[in-house]
Amino acid sequence: MSAPKNLPPPEVLLKRSEEILAELERGPWPSHVTELKKTNYATRVYGVGLAARKSPWGPAAVKVEYVTTGVLSRWARDWVPGGGSELHFRVFHTPGKFLKTDWLRQVTKISKELGVGLIELVGQTGALVLNLTPEKAEEMVDALRSIGTDVGGSGDAIRALNACVGPALCEYALYDTLKWYAEFYKDKRVNDAIISPSYPYKFKIKMSGCPMDCARANRGDIGFIGVWVGAPEVDLELFRKKVESGELDPEKIVARCPSGAISWDKEKKELKIDGSRCKKSMECIRTAFPAIKPGRERKIAVVVGGHVKGRFGGKMGKPLAVVNSVDEAMDWVIKTIESWMEHMEKGVVKHKDRIGDFITKIGYKNYLKDVVNVPEVGKPTLHTSLRAGAVLDEEERAMWSKWVSEIVEEYKSRL
Amino acid sequence: MSEAERLKKKLPVPYTDWLPEVVKRNLGKWVDRKYHGYGVIEHISETGDRIFTVKVGTPPNFRVSTDTLRKFIDVADRLGVGGIKMTRNGNLEILTDSLDKALKIKEEVERMGFPVGGWGPTLWSINSCTAYLTCTTAVLDAPSITKVLYDYLKPYFTGEITLPAKLRINVSGCPSACGGFTTDINLVGHYGDAPTYDPDKIKLCLPKSAKAIEAGHVPEVAEVCPTRAIRVYGKPDGSVGLDIIREKCIACGRCRDVCDWIDFDESKAGVAVLVGGKASNTGRGPMPSYQVIPWVPAIPPDYVEIVAVVKKIIDVWRTNASEGERIGDWIGRVGMKKFYQLMKIPEGKWNRAVESQGEFGVRQFRI
Numbered sequence: 001m002s003a004p005k006n007l008p009p010p011e012v013l014l015k016r017s018e019e020i021l022a023e024l025e026r027g028p029w030p031s032h033v034t035e036l037k038k039t040n041y042a043t044r045v046y047g048v049g050l051a052a053r054k055s056p057w058g059p060a061a062v063k064v065e066y067v068t069t070g071v072l073s074r075w076a077r078d079w080v081p082g083g084g085s086e087l088h089f090r091v092f093h094t095p096g097k098f099l100k101t102d103w104l105r106q107v108t109k110i111s112k113e114l115g116v117g118l119i120e121l122v123g124q125t126g127a128l129v130l131n132l133t134p135e136k137a138e139e140m141v142d143a144l145r146s147i148g149t150d151v152g153g154s155g156d157a158i159r160a161l162n163a164c165v166g167p168a169l170c171e172y173a174l175y176d177t178l179k180w181y182a183e184f185y186k187d188k189r190v191n192d193a194i195i196s197p198s199y200p201y202k203f204k205i206k207m208s209g210c211p212m213d214c215a216r217a218n219r220g221d222i223g224f225i226g227v228w229v230g231a232p233e234v235d236l237e238l239f240r241k242k243v244e245s246g247e248l249d250p251e252k253i254v255a256r257c258p259s260g261a262i263s264w265d266k267e268k269k270e271l272k273i274d275g276s277r278c279k280k281s282m283e284c285i286r287t288a289f290p291a292i293k294p295g296r297e298r299k300i301a302v303v304v305g306g307h308v309k310g311r312f313g314g315k316m317g318k319p320l321a322v323v324n325s326v327d328e329a330m331d332w333v334i335k336t337i338e339s340w341m342e343h344m345e346k347g348v349v350k351h352k353d354r355i356g357d358f359i360t361k362i363g364y365k366n367y368l369k370d371v372v373n374v375p376e377v378g379k380p381t382l383h384t385s386l387r388a389g390a391v392l393d394e395e396e397r398a399m400w401s402k403w404v405s406e407i408v409e410e411y412k413s414r415l
Numbered sequence: 416m417s418e419a420e421r422l423k424k425k426l427p428v429p430y431t432d433w434l435p436e437v438v439k440r441n442l443g444k445w446v447d448r449k450y451h452g453y454g455v456i457e458h459i460s461e462t463g464d465r466i467f468t469v470k471v472g473t474p475p476n477f478r479v480s481t482d483t484l485r486k487f488i489d490v491a492d493r494l495g496v497g498g499i500k501m502t503r504n505g506n507l508e509i510l511t512d513s514l515d516k517a518l519k520i521k522e523e524v525e526r527m528g529f530p531v532g533g534w535g536p537t538l539w540s541i542n543s544c545t546a547y548l549t550c551t552t553a554v555l556d557a558p559s560i561t562k563v564l565y566d567y568l569k570p571y572f573t574g575e576i577t578l579p580a581k582l583r584i585n586v587s588g589c590p591s592a593c594g595g596f597t598t599d600i601n602l603v604g605h606y607g608d609a610p611t612y613d614p615d616k617i618k619l620c621l622p623k624s625a626k627a628i629e630a631g632h633v634p635e636v637a638e639v640c641p642t643r644a645i646r647v648y649g650k651p652d653g654s655v656g657l658d659i660i661r662e663k664c665i666a667c668g669r670c671r672d673v674c675d676w677i678d679f680d681e682s683k684a685g686v687a688v689l690v691g692g693k694a695s696n697t698g699r700g701p702m703p704s705y706q707v708i709p710w711v712p713a714i715p716p717d718y719v720e721i722v723a724v725v726k727k728i729i730d731v732w733r734t735n736a737s738e739g740e741r742i743g744d745w746i747g748r749v750g751m752k753k754f755y756q757l758m759k760i761p762e763g764k765w766n767r768a769v770e771s772q773g774e775f776g777v778r779q780f781r782i
Contacts, residue, residue: 001551001678002613023716024559027566030474030529032548032558038480049547050556050715053681055588057551066421074549086549095430097501098438101488104499108481108488119484121477122501124544124593141421150425162503167443168434169458169466169500176443182428195422211696211777215503218694218701218776219597227777256739258698279778281697283739290447301777308592311641311669316703319779352639352669378780381773383703388603388687389590389666390709390765397607397683400710403761404720411723415567 003079004054010081017047040116041131042084045076056080062087062134067141069197070127070152073134087134088120089151090127091144095178096165097122106147114140126160127153155197156351158190163207164214171289172282173209174226174298180207180326189334200344200353203337204307207326210294211280218317219306221355222333224326228295230275231261232285239291240269248288256283302329304336304367305356314386315356318364319378332372339371435498435510437464453574454531455517467517468500469509470533471524472572475561476543477505486527494520504540504583506533530569536578536738538571542595546588546604552671553588554684555604555713561586563718564725571729579736579745580698584725590668597692597704599742600728602721604686606679607710609644609664613676617657620674625649636674645670685710686721690728690754691743691771698744701776707754709765731757747771 007013021043024033036043049056057074064071070090076083094103107128111119114136120129128149132140141151153160161184164170166177184190184205193203206220210227217223242248250264250271261277262284264270273284275295284292303317323329340358343349349358359367368374392400408415427433431442441460449457454470471487473479479487487507491499495511502508509520521531533539543561546553564584570576585601587594596603620636622628628649637645637657644663650656671677688711692704712720728742735757736745746754751768754760762768 001675002616004681020559020716024562027562028530028569029472029562029565031562032474032476032478033562035474035478035480035483036548038482046547050559053555053684053715055547055550055553055556057547057549059551059675066419072549074551088549092424092427093501094427094433096434097503098434099499099501100433100435101491101495101497101499103433104484104488108484112481117481119479119481120545121473121479121484121507122503122505123477124542124595126503145421145425148425149427150421152424164503165500167445168438169445169468171445171448171458173443178430182426182430185426185428191424191426194424213694213696213701213776216597216694219595225777227780227782229782258700279696279700279774280782281700282695283697286697299782301780301782303776303779308596311639313641313667314592314597314703316701316775322780322782350638351635352672381775381779383771383773383775384705384769386596386703386705387590387665387667388587388592388596388601388689388706389605389668390607390687390706391609391661391664391666392607392683392710392765396763396765397710399761400685400708401712403759404711404724407727408719408723411726414726415719415722 001054001058001077003077004052007052007079013048013051014081016051017044020050021047036118039118041118042076042086044082045080045084048080057086060085062137064137064141067151068195069154069157072154086131087137088129088131089140090123090125090129090153090160091151092149092153092160093122093126093128095181096163096168098168103147110140110143114143125153126162152194156199156201157197158193158203158205161185161205162215164209166209170209172212172285172294174228174294175209175300177207177209177215180224183326187330193337199337200340200349200351203355205333210282212282218303219308220317221305221307222336223303223306223317224329225301225303227280227299227301229297229299230295231273231278233293233295234271234273235291236271239271239288242288242291253284253287256287257281258283299324300326305359307354307356310354311352311357312360312385316383318359318380320372321374321377332374335372435496437466437496437512438498440464450534451514451517453535453537454533455521456534457514465512467511467514469511469517469520469531471507471509472530472532472540473505473507475558475565476545476548490520490523494523504542506540530573532572532574535574536580537574538568538578538582538584541565541584541586543586544588544594550588551675552591552668553604554606554668554679555588555686556715557586557588557594557604559715560602560713560718560721563722567722567726578733580739580741590666591672596689597694599690599693600725601689601692601704602686603689604684604713605668606666607683607685608680609659609661609666610671611678611680612657613678616676620676621647621655621657625653625655628655636670636677639669639673641667641669685712688724691746693741693743696776696778698739698741699747700774700778702743702747702771704743705769707760707766727758
């Protein structure tokens with residue numbers, strides 16, 4: 001990218017940059033700028049970007065022996081006074097993102113001694129991100145490996161897996177999300193795909209233990225969501241007790257059910273849930289647990305093709321299958337990836353097409369039949385393309401500026 | 416050890432080795448939970464063990480210095496059970512075994528300047544991509560927008576002011592939307608116009624000779640365009656030219672992802688606002704989010720325009736939604752047209768009022 005237009009002279013730019021950074025250190029919420037200033041990160045470059053209203057970073061390349069993903073490096077653009085560089089590692093986070101304090105102390109030691117003392121506690125890929133300098137890159141990889149984790153998860157490869165906390169700290173978990181998180185990592189085919197970026201685009205696997213979907217499996221290239229068959233289980237005795245004590249309002253529970261599957265007989269004090277209508281919304285369960293619990297017959301719903309970034313805009317996951325265990329779906333993951341790659345060779349799938357784009361191109365029914373050979377058990381809901389952005393002409397821009405300024409006016413006294 | 420050993424990744428498995436002792440001991444044995452004000456939750460195990468978790472808000476883009484992180488570790492060792500947990504949305508949770516200690520942890524981290532909150536009908540977190548901290552394609556800086564929003568919305572996080580239901584906000588610096596754009600309120604930076612390009616340097620992204628184009632080669636910068644708004648053609652002098660067809664462009668920035676010499680005019684950039692998305696199957700189920708306001712100016716460092724618009728959306732939702740309704744659930748019930756009316760949003764080409772239809776997630780199956 002070129003320098004911003006009307007860029008002020010360096011001394012003015014730097015002064016403005018410092019003013020903006022100082023401003024961002026004020027206010028009641030903890031400031032990222034305050035944290036940056038405690039480290040050896042090039043805070044000045046960040047400030048110049050804010051003053052210029054353009055990202056100050058351009059692409060660079062740092063080679064780390066036998067580490068092909070998870071290393072990201074930048075040079076400051078030539079218009080940034082004084083220049084600078086930025087390098088960071090994406091490090092595999094711990095399962096469930098639990099951090100034992102003795103282990104985390106080792107991470108801070110590595111960050112302080114081999115890095116620049118700056119950590120992004122969880123990146124958007126789910127990684128733990130450590131900033132460093134090129135001189136210490138080789139040493140830092142080995143240090144991280146010596147404490148049981150590693151660098152990886154960028155580029156057109158399988159990205160860091162994501163699982164909700166599952167049975168480790170949640171009573172709603174319907175299967176062991178963390179176990180399957182580990183099993184996927186152990187699978188040699190998956191491990192190879194983490195190392196070598198050769199896919200059309202990134203591939204994400206997400207696992208949620210219950211329909212509340214804390215891991216957002218609905219947006220994964222492949223997502224696993226714990227469910228049960230039929231109605232939730234009701235412990236009527238406990239439920240009545242909770243009603244009598246005033247802890248639960250049965251009418252409210254009835255009203256909150258999205259499918260009207262619950263009825264409460266006031267006279268007999270009986271609660272009934274119609275399993276055929278239950279949408280697994282978790283509304284009754286999360287209000288009345290453990291008097292209402294998920295049903296005993298547990299399954300895992302597998303969805304495919306969800307993502308934000310992709311050729312045809314963001315997509316919600318489509319139904320693939322309902323299984324008893326994640327390993328039933330392991331081969332589908334591999335088959336989906338292999339077919340995606342074959343279709344790239346054939347020229348059907350292009351670089352930067354996600355699985356969802358691939359399914360759009362070959363058709364959902366054909367995907368089920370020809371790629372994974374799975375009978376159709378659900379019906380995907382269609383939605384319009386999910387996008388952000390607009391190409392405005394001067395008149396439209398003026399219209400929105402005016403619209404916004406009226407809201408600013410309305411809120412001025414409160415800001 | 417040979418360096419090729421690095422090809423065998425060290426992965427954090429088996430997972431049980433990575434759990435704090437009390438968590439490991441109670442794996443799969445949790446039977447109940449209780450809330451103790453906002454930001455403190457108690458998990459009760461059938462073994463009688465209890466874990467109290469204190470949820471702490473972190474700086475934008477979840478950036479901390481090692482000095483600050485060590486202070487949290489000290490608190491977790493002194494008052495906790497030697498365990499910290501990060502959430503997917505960047506909150507830092509400290510685990511302990513009694514309510515008394517949990518409240519002491521709350522007090523200590525607040526003294527450090529870090530707020531405790533989340534869970535229930537509050538703002539759970541604002542998720543921000545890295546933007547100007549490291550990204551080469553960012554249009555706007557998400558962390559500084561996040562900082563300003565958090566400064567104004569802190570009482571919604573701590574629970575001093577409650578909301579109809581859970582609220583999440585995502586802030587992304589460009590339409591790649593690494594901060595996500597599928598939650599309750601999403602702000603996504605974009606050019607506000609068709610991209611520009613450096614006429615000389617763009618050659619680095621194009622084939623040298625027009626012959627390649629004649630032979631059917633489509634350079635990636637044109638190929639990635641979802642609307643065929645980038646035309647590449649051979650010039651009479653044998654070189655290659657590029658046109659951006661403004662009428663077809665949707666400002667998605669995909670060309671910018673593959674060619675560093677695609678550019679934009681920063682004075683026209685702004686944020687798009689998308690609302691109503693959620694992942695959870697509660698209420699009306701998982702939902703996508705839709706662009707309702709195509710452009711709001713984004714001017715650092717105070718971003719007053721963005722703050723005012725977000726506050727108005729929250730106010731309109733707070734005033735009109737029923738208890739338990741997230742923004743998407745509420746709009747799903749009253750209709751997008753009604754939302755536009757309450758917000759006085761003019762509908763146009765870039766923000767058609769989409770009425771959500773059908774159900775997503777596990778509701779697409781017959782279970």
